Amino acid sequence: MYSRRAVVAAAVAAALAPLIAQAHHGWSSFDQERPLYLAGTVEAVKWENPHVVLTVRPADTLAVPADLAMRSMPAQEQPVDAAAILPRTTAVSDVSGTWTVELAPLPRMQAWDVSAIAPGTSVELVGYSFPADRAERIMRVEFLLIDGKAYSIRSMPKR
């Protein structure tokens, strides 16, 4: 009896394995070896779960500020090495249209004390896009800078 059950369980597991093995499209679908810099004006805001989404119009002249590499980012729960990421950051090359920018879920935005961003706000962003061969103007944000204040929104602020 038990052996038959074991066979059934094994068969079910084997049938479901390909489903489990499917690709994860969270952080890992973004090219985290290629940190990107984007500055511009917020055109639209979805202040919503599962994460806040901004539509950002890139600034006309887009270059990584000289002092970015030296900026310190606020401590967060996850170990993210800003000192290693920022010097490698390059400006996004595609400024032909607006970027769709993914921030954090609402509870985390609240924990960082970021109040709802209004359209028209100037923002600076350091984050990741898809691998270079998949040219889509989508960014997952690592560091958010508004009014000179920085937020390490990958995880919760370290209290």
Add this chain to the structure above:
Amino acid sequence: MLAWLSETAFAAWVRGGTWTYPLIEAVHIAAFAVLVGAVVVLDLRLLGMARALDVRRLARLAHAVAMPAAAVAAVTGLSMFIARGPELWPNLAFRVKLVLLAGLAVNAAIFHMRDVMLRLDPWARLQVLASLAGWFAVIIAGRLIAYV
């Protein structure tokens, strides 16, 4: 239609409250856990485990537990669908989950209509196995919605 639903005040409330969406998700998962737990217990009894338990009584208990849980799962699921329909509808895992749920409902209906609970024929036995595999597949498909 989906776009219109996602623009209703209810949809905006589901997405816009700091904790609304995660709480609805949590209740959905809790309801599913209760539902699938009840189904698994009954299915295992039908397959021959714990023969000392009266099948009809166990079926009544499983039914009493599973049905309200299914209702809660449906209401919370529908709420999330109203809030995010345009994103969810094209999602392959979401579609697989819907098809599986429909299949499981038909499977259960046929099983009940054939009234074979007290003595499973090979076809009924296959249905019970399909139920077990199907409900686990629903959970996996549901979880994968966020990843495909």
